[in-house]
Each structure stands twice: as C-alpha cells, then as structure tokens.
Amino acid sequence: MFLLILVLLQLSLIFAIYNILDDQYKNQFIIGSIIFCLLEIRLIGTFLDHEAERVVNQLYERHGDIDKNMSNTSYNPYDPEAQQYVYKKQLIAGFGNTQLGKESLKGVIKSAEPVGPIVYNSSGIPTFAKKNNTAIVIIHGFTQSPNIFRDLIAHLEKTYNADIHAPLLKYHGRDLRSFSQMNTENIKSELIKYFSHPHFKSYSKIIIIGHSFGAALVTSLIPHLDHIKLPIKQLILYAPAFYSFLAESYTLNNTQLNLLSIFFRQYFNYAFLGGDWNADRISDVSTFYIFDEADSSLRYNSTNAIRELMNFDINNRNMIAQIPSTYNVDLIMPKNDERINASKIISEFGKLPNVNIHSDEEIDQGTPNLHLKNSKAFYSLIDSIVRPII
Numbered sequence: 001m002f003l004l005i006l007v008l009l010q011l012s013l014i015f016a017i018y019n020i021l022d023d024q025y026k027n028q029f030i031i032g033s034i035i036f037c038l039l040e041i042r043l044i045g046t047f048l049d050h051e052a053e054r055v056v057n058q059l060y061e062r063h064g065d066i067d068k069n070m071s072n073t074s075y076n077p078y079d080p081e082a083q084q085y086v087y088k089k090q091l092i093a094g095f096g097n098t099q100l101g102k103e104s105l106k107g108v109i110k111s112a113e114p115v116g117p118i119v120y121n122s123s124g125i126p127t128f129a130k131k132n133n134t135a136i137v138i139i140h141g142f143t144q145s146p147n148i149f150r151d152l153i154a155h156l157e158k159t160y161n162a163d164i165h166a167p168l169l170k171y172h173g174r175d176l177r178s179f180s181q182m183n184t185e186n187i188k189s190e191l192i193k194y195f196s197h198p199h200f201k202s203y204s205k206i207i208i209i210g211h212s213f214g215a216a217l218v219t220s221l222i223p224h225l226d227h228i229k230l231p232i233k234q235l236i237l238y239a240p241a242f243y244s245f246l247a248e249s250y251t252l253n254n255t256q257l258n259l260l261s262i263f264f265r266q267y268f269n270y271a272f273l274g275g276d277w278n279a280d281r282i283s284d285v286s287t288f289y290i291f292d293e294a295d296s297s298l299r300y301n302s303t304n305a306i307r308e309l310m311n312f313d314i315n316n317r318n319m320i321a322q323i324p325s326t327y328n329v330d331l332i333m334p335k336n337d338e339r340i341n342a343s344k345i346i347s348e349f350g351k352l353p354n355v356n357i358h359s360d361e362e363i364d365q366g367t368p369n370l371h372l373k374n375s376k377a378f379y380s381l382i383d384s385i386v387r388p389i390i
Contacts, residue, residue, distance in 0.1 A: 010037065038263060045265030052267045053176050056298050062174070063089070063105040063113075085110075088126050092116035093168075095197055096128035112145035112173030115153055115166035134162040134205040134390050139191070141212030142241065142309055143297065145173035149211070152371055155379050160390050163203075167194050169214070171305075176267055180302040184312040191217060192224045200230055207234045207386060213309065215240035220316040222323055233389050236382070238332040238371075242320065242348070243341040246306065247313040254307060261303040269300050320348045329355045330385045356385075 014033050021029055063086065087098065093114050094101025105113060115138070119129040136156055138149050146153070146166035153164050170190045171182040200206065210218035215237040225232060246253050260268060323329060331349045335342050342359070349355045358381060371378040 041264055045263075049265045049267050052300050056176050056300065059299070060109040060111070062110065063102075063108050084126070088118055089113045091118065091126060091128040094128075095199055107174045107178065108168065109145070109173050111147045112168060114168045115146045115164055117163040117165075130163060130199065130202050132161045132163050133203060134160070134207070135200065135203045136160070136162050136164050136207045136209065136386070137195075138164070138166040139208065139210040139214030139218055140166065140169065140172070141214050142305075143172065143179070143301065144211075147173075149371070151375060152379065152382070156382075156386075159383065160386065162207075162390055167191065169217075176298055176300055176302065179298055180266055180304055182302065182305040182308050184308050188217065188221060191221060192228075195221075195225060195230060196228055204231055205233045205389065206230055207236065207389060208232060209236040209238065209382070210240065211238045213241045213312075216242055216312065216316060219323065220312075220319045222319065222327065226324070233328065234385065235327055235329045236332065236385055237329060237349075239334060239337055239340065240331075240345065241309070241340055242313055242317040243344040244310070244313050244339055245341065246339075247310040248341065250310055250314065253310065257303045257307050266303045267300040268303065317348075321351070323352055323354070325352075325354045327354060331355055331357045331359075332381065333357065333359050335359050 018026060018029060089105060090098040090101030092101065093104045095116075116128060117131045118126045119131055120126055138146065138153065140146055140148055145168055149166060153166065156162065156164050170187045171179050208218055210216070218235060219237065219240055219242075260266075329349070329352070331346070333342050333345050333349075335346075346357055346359050349357060
C-alpha cells in the first residue's frame with residue numbers, strides 16, 4: 001500500500017511538472033523521469049530483498065548460530081540435551097562422520113536436518129548405524145525439507161522394521177540467499193553422491209518415496225541408480241513435478257521472472273508466478289498450523305529457483321518414458337493438484353506397464369499436501385504399497 005501511494009504521488013508530481021514545462025524540454029523530462037523511476041523501483045526492490053533476508057534469518061534457529069544473540073528462543077546450546085541433539089544430527093548428516101556432518105549442517109535450520117538411523121551403544125552413546133535390512137528413503141519437494149514428512153517418518157518407524165532416511169536437498173532448509181543460488185544439476189549430483197554412499201549397499205531392500213520436485217528428481221536419477229546397482233524394490237512417486245502449469249507457460253513466466261529480477265527484486269511471494277507460501281492456500285485453520293509447524297518455510301520464493309524448477313521440468317520430463325520395466329512404480333497423483341497437470345502426468349505414466357496409479361485421492365480444502373490434511377488415508381495408501389515388500 002505504501003509503495004502504491006508513493007507511485008501515485010510521484011506520477012502526480014511528474015504530470016504537474018510536465019504540464020508547466022516548455023515543449024522543448026518535455027521529451028528530455030519524460031526520459032529522465034522514466035530512468036529515475038526505474039532506478040527507484042530497483043532500489044526499493046533491493047531494500048525489500050535485504051529486509052526479507054533479515055526477517056527470514058530471525059525465524060529459525062540454525063546450526064552454527066551458537067555465538068549469535070538468540071534472545072527470541074529458549075534454545076540453550078550449552079544444555080546437554082541440546083548438545084546431544086546437535087551431535088546426533090551431525091552423525092546423520094555425515095553418515096557417522098561428525099566433522100563432515102558439522103560442515104554440511106552449517107546454516108541449516110534446526111528441524112530441517114536430514115533423517116537417518118541412530119543406534120545407542122551399551123553406554124548410551126548414539127552412533128549412526130544400520131538397524132534393519134530394509135531402508136525407506138524419502139526425498140522432499142521444492143522449498144521444503146525432511147521435516148514436512150516428520151509424521152509419516154514417525155509412522156513408518158513405528159510400523160515397520162526399516163531404517164528411514166531422508167536427505168536435505170542442496171540449497172534447501174537454510175536461508176533465502178542459499179536458496180536463490182539453486183542449481184538443479186548440483187542437486188542431482190549431490191543426490192547421486194548420497195545414494196552412492198556404501199551405507200546403502202548394506203541393505204537388502206530399498207524403497208524410495210519422492211514428493212513433487214523430489215519425485216521428479218528420483219525419476220531423472222533412475223539411470224544413475226541403475227549404475228550404482230542398489231537393491232531398489234519400489235519407487236513411490238507422489239505428485240512428481242513434471243508438466244507444471246508454470247512450465248507449460250514457460251515463455252510468459254520466464255519473461256515475467258526476468259523483468260521482476262532485473263527491474264525490481266529476486267525474492268517474491270506472488271501466486272501467479274508460483275511463489276506464494278503453500279500455507280496461504282490452506283483454508284482449514286487446524287491444517288494451517290500442522291503445515292506451518294512442519295514446513296520450516298522461508299516464506300518467499302526466488303526468481304532463479306523458479307526458473308531452475310521450470311527448466312528442470314522441461315528438460316527431464318522425457319525421463320518418465322525411460323523408466324525401465326524392471327522398476328516397480330506406484331504413482332500417487334491427486335487429481336485436483338493446483339500446480340501440476342495431473343491428467344497429463346497420469347497419461348504419461350499410464351503408458352508404462354510397470355506402474356500402479358492412485359489418482360482417486362483429492363487435495364481437500366485447498367491443502368497443497370495430501371499427506372497433511374488426509375494423513376490417515378495417505379498412510380493407509382503408503383502401507384498398502386510398502387507392507388507386501390517388507
């Protein structure tokens with residue numbers, strides 16, 4: 001509102017000055033006014049970007065924040081329980097190597113860390129170790145973290161004798177500056193490195209669950225997973241982010257993103273560019289709080305990140321047709337998804353002989369994530385797929 005009032009006042013002033021100028025100066029005045037307004041808009045956008053970074057940085061506690069003034073939180077880094085919490089997260093992030101884990105967790109939001117199996121020895125000291133012969137790996141979606149699946153993870157841990165793993169994708173779960181540098185090829189490389197770790201070769205069965213961008217990533221990585229020769233028994237692809245409505249209007253949306261980043265700002269939350277916070281789409285209050293607590297959201301999107309997401313979609317959707325018949329795949333595709341073309345996804349996966357499609361589930365009351373609003377139905381569906389394998 002403030003910006004709108006400012007713009008209207010300036011336009012009124014420019015119009016008034018224009019009317020009293022001699023004709024010989026009017027063209028130069030218009031050109032100068034346009035340049036001034038563009039520079040002013042860019043300056044305001046830069047200020048808003050810095051303010052967004054500052055606000056988001058204050059929302060969450062992060063690894064490496066021990067020396068910062070955190071008066072708005074009850075977290076005490078010198079408390080033994082807090083120290084053990086950090087130590088366990090470092091073990092998981094480093095596959096047992098706490099030094100590597102510490103490095104990889106720098107700047108990561110507490111609650112957004114990767115998930116993995118922890119075993120306690122006879123002295124009560126936690127170690128990162130395989131507990132079962134089956135592993136379930138969950139790959140989260142765009143802008144999110146493993147924490148979005150914390151209730152599903154708890155359900156799986158309680159129900160099955162399986163180790164639950166959930167990596168934090170590169171550029172995610174940190175801050176806006178990191179997220180704005182998103183590069184999907186680097187994310188793929190990190191995920192290949194993750195699955196190549198010797199730890200996963202010790203399992204006799206692996207089930208991979210991918211959500212949205214995570215499901216699309218898994219699809220694009222199948223040739224690499226084949227090369228690693230992991231014992232993957234099942235892929236569960238939950239609303240894979242192919243054929244998104246953003247990418248389907250690529251030229252228009254890419255132009256808008258370029259104009260926005262050049263002339264105004266790089267962080268935004270405009271729904272027409274897919275940058276709105278997912279919780280804004282939730283009309284049910286109880287579900288809003290469930291999502292808000294689980295999301296660890298940065299509240300803004302990035303022009304570069306959205307552009308990367310669209311390009312990834314367009315460049316990798318052909319990988320659907322290349323899924324080998326040796327893979328067992330279950331597609332969970334809510335038919336009223338607001339971000340991707342569900343009918344197109346169902347059509348493309350329906351051409352494959354080895355895919356079971358679950359498309360009767362709907363996103364209820366505007367909830368962007370089926371597993372949060374309809375968790376019982378979602379867990380039941382996951383159980384029906386997982387139980388026969390384990």
